[in-house]
Amino acid sequence: MKTLSTDQIQALHTFVKRHYVEYYDIELELVDHLANGIEAQWVEDSTISFEIALEREFKKFGIFGFSDVVDNKTSTLYNHYIKLIFQKIVEFLHWPKLILTGGIYYILYLAIEYLSLTFDIEDITSTFTWSTLIIAASYMIIESTQIKRENKRTSTKWLMDRVLLSIVAFPITGFYLFYVILKRLSSYSIASAALCCLFIGLWIYITYFVVLPQLKLEKEKRRKDILHA
Structure with a gap:
């Protein structure tokens, strides 16, 4: 069976890069896909030139070329980890973590009740939410710097790094919406203010100390699998 030469494989890498695929893991997947497609064409007709076979395979990706592949893979991974964040939050509302959640809520309630003797409740929750924004922004800067250095x-660039930064930025992008909603809810009572702070705290904790480490481990595993394949 007619197979691709080393030079032709390298030409596929160049072709994929030239069509705006900047992530190495996606580049390898697309090169492998194109190579298999070209060799499948040669099984049927070995006289087809490499250039024509490549053009035929590329046309199968549609008018947007490889961009749809990158966008779909990014969206799939991003949605997976966003769902994971909320799944982990829900876990804190079930036994046995519910005990810990209840204890944290009670501590927040007592703290806000004490502070409300001096400060307005809305100011307390506003300070809390702005503090979480600072934490989120700090993580964003740190992770972004580390990824750029790597x-x-x-x-090389990896798709998982793009997803990682999107997850890190998630609390920032949704901050204003949550800020408005939580500020309004917190004006009703100390109980609702404590509930708001509890939710934001769980959101930040799970994003940065539960899901983010898991994402990094999966990223490194994927990187090692690709590099040692």
Whole structure:
């Protein structure tokens, strides 16, 4: 059976990069897909040139080319980890973590009740939410800096890094909406204010200390699997 030469494989890498695929893991997947498609064409007709076979395979991706592949994979991964965040939050509302959640809520209630003797409840919750924004922004800067250094060192970019930064930025992008909603709810009572702070606290904790470490482990596993394949 006619197979691709080393030079032709390299030409596929160049072709994929030229069509705006900047992530190495996606590049490898697309090169493998194109190579299999071209060789499948040669099984039927070995006289087809490499260039024509490549053009035929590329046309199968539609008018947007490889961009749909990248967008779909990014969206799938992003949605997976966003769902995971909320699944972990729900876990804190079920036994046995419900005991811990109840204890944290009670502590927040007592703290806000004490502070409300001096400050307005809305000001207390506003300070709390702005503090979480600072935490989120700090994580964003740290992770972004680390990823840029790694990309520069290895001269490669990975899709999981893009997803990781999107997850880190999630609390920031949704901050204003939550800020408005929670500020309004917190004006009703100390109980609702404590509930708001509890939710924001769980959201930040789970995003950065539960889901983010898991994402990093999966990213490294995927990277090692690809590099050692």
